[in-house]
Amino acid sequence: MTASFSSVAEVAVPAAAAVMASALPQEQQQARPRPRPMHAGGGGGGGGGANGRHHAYSRKDKSLGLLCSNFVVLYNRDDVESIGLDEAAKCLGVERRRIYDIVNVLESVGILVRKAKNRYTWIGFGGVSISLRELKERALREKSGLAPLQTEQQSAATISEDEDDDTLANPGAYIETERLSQTVDKPSGKPGASGCRLRSDHRKEKSLGLLTQNFVKLFLTMEVDTISLDEAAKLLLGEGHEETNMRTKVRRLYDIANVLSSLNLIEKIHQGDSRKPAFRWLGRATLNTENGVTVAVPPPGKIASKKRAFGTELTNIDMHRSNLDSKNKKKAKLVQSSGDVLTNCKLAVRSRLGQGKQSGFVYGPFHPSGARKHGLDGGNKPGQRERAEDWESLSASFRPQYQNQALSDLFVHYVDAWKTWYSEFAQGSSIMQQHFGHPVNHFL
DNA sequence: TCATCCCGCCAACCG
DNA sequence: CGGTTGGCGGGATGA
Incomplete structure (x- = not known):
């Protein structure tokens, strides 16, 4: 069930660079929403029509x-x-x-x-x-x-x-x-220090x-x-x-x-x-x-829904700032910075994961209940091998949880990076290179 | 039904 | 004047 996006997520993966690139283009979505709330008929369709069921959109996921x-x-x-x-x-x-x-x-x-x-x-x-x-x-x-x-x-x-x-x-x-x-x-020098803040x-x-x-x-x-x-x-x-x-x-x-x-x-x-x-x-x-961290974002393919498209997506990441589609120009800036942003996220997450302590990362509302941070806290013991394997299974079980391809890729990458780093750390270096076949830092 | 509170319009601010 | 902040309340979702 919940085929729709979960499948998307599963497929997603490789080309991280491509992801971010593609993630930006369609963000402009339609022009500004309506002057008044939609809800009306819209909701009706049960979201994408008949099969509106898939899992669910839950406001809790966005709280x-x-x-x-x-x-x-x-x-x-x-x-x-x-x-x-x-x-x-x-x-x-x-x-x-x-x-x-x-x-x-x-x-x-x-x-x-x-x-x-x-x-x-x-x-x-x-x-x-x-x-x-x-x-x-x-x-x-x-x-x-x-x-x-x-x-x-x-x-x-x-x-x-x-x-x-x-x-x-x-x-x-x-x-x-x-x-x-x-x-x-x-x-220090708070600007308006000199009065005139009243108004x-x-x-x-x-x-x-x-x-x-x-x-x-x-x-x-x-x-x-x-x-x-x-x-x-x-x-x-x-x-x-x-x-x-x-x-x-x-x-x-x-x-x-x-x-x-x-x-x-x-x-x-x-x-x-x-x-x-x-x-x-x-x-x-x-x-x-x-409540752990949820890194759930809509699949890059479509974000369209202006407002709450229940059942069709989980989060609207739409980075379209205010509204007015007229401001697409600034997008370029975003594109440019996206690399840094993602890199930061990556580092942040890695650091989190690297700490080996349960820092509350939970990947989205659909994460397998059993998988929840297993391998994170469970790995207190030094068993390197187990740890490494944990990461593999971890990535395997979590990957599908992402609703956003970019993040999905990101995670995959973290895991890879981690594996690489870990293996190098644990046992000499290069060997693993063969296993994972790619260097750690090559993100965009 | 009612408590909860997400969502995004749009105005105040500010550089 | 355009971008940043963020008040505000409609109305969807949850219990």
């Missing part, structure tokens, strides 16, 4: 939490200093917009620091404690002192700013919660990052260590809240909670009685291996 885990796995290394958003988006097979989401919350808890446009610096989990400490201090200060928990948003809300939805119109209190830079030093703060007030911090503050200051998102939203909005505002706020909290969960900073729990789950503060950021 922010999972993406965050993948992101962390990809960059949580010492040798990572700079992270490019496009690069990340490409590596993770998601659109840039999603990267902004996780990057914002990661930054708000100190795991990342924005270095420049499109550029972030990886701080790592070590930055979390510092960030949290500072956050708590600030929270307590605010709590005891003057400022309420959050920015003017609250005051505005409290004042009953119902209706509207325009903009919180209430430029009164700009607490400007010390930007989101909360972390260690901020980029633009409106937007920031509702930022995911700030909301994340306020959400976290809730845990840091309150006695209770669990809270439901509804409660959190209420607290963050103030009484005056209005149905719509609440809904929106809760949506964002869901997003935040998901990534914080993936960082193990919080944990979702089901309180026996209450229908809705709540979140418990754990406070120690670590890589959540619960």
Whole structure:
């Protein structure tokens, strides 16, 4: 079953270079989607008509939490200093917009620091404690002192700013919660240092990052260590809240909670009685291996579906930035950089694999349950041969899991590279060369 | 049915 | 003015 793409994946393999080359061309897909949601008839077809069944598209495969885990796995290394958003988006097979989401919350808890446009610096989990400490201090200060928990948003809300939805119109209190830079030093010469940040703060007030911090503050200051998102939203909005505002706020909290969960900073729990789950503060950021990395991207052949083409593909990697097909020109740039990007991904993954510890890599929603990271953690023992074989079987069992040819190839390549490297390392050198027949570094 | 939350439009920002 | 950010909420998916 699920013939369609799985077969594609299986076949896929060789020519890595060709893959990336081909991966770019068709990305432009159709012009911008419609002004209004599709869903309607579209979904009907059951996706590609009759046989819509194949496995399934599952939103879980694309959740922010999972993406965050993948992101962390990809960059949580010492040798990572700079992270490019496009690069990340490409590596993770998601659109840039999603990267902004996780990057914002990661930054708000100190795991990342924005270095420049499109550029972030990886701080790592070590930055979390510092960030949290500072956050708590600030929270307590605010709590005891003057400022309420959050920015003017609250005051505005409290004042009953119902209706509207325009903009919180209430430029009164700009607490400007010390930007989101909360972390260690901020980029030295922060530009607009000289006042004039106020105006633009409106937007920031509702930022995911700030909301994340306020959400976290809730845990840091309150006695209770669990809270439901509804409660959190209420607290963050103030009484005056209005149905719509609440809904929106809760949506964002869901997003935040998901990534914080993936960082193990919080944990979702089901309180026996209450229908809705709540979140418990754990406070120690670590890589959540619960949900492993998923490197699933759509087959290069077609990505077309503008919107959710359920059942036809798993992820839309479409790197078409915003929209307007009119901007194909920049593609060239992407093509050019794709090599680096992939190389980075490759290195990242290799390093992960090389560590031999279960770093949470799981290849897509369809990975064979049994195969899951077997060979990764199982290989604690020095049996070199077994290890090598593990890798073979590993690659064999995982290869088909990729929905993206490029990644599929990539993985195959990792394995090959690893085998080569490993064998050379374990026993003299060249012999293996015959086995695998090709040098390790020849990627594009 | 309702909770969950992905997706991408499009406006604010910024160089 | 074009590219970058990212708020926002429609509506699909899951329980």
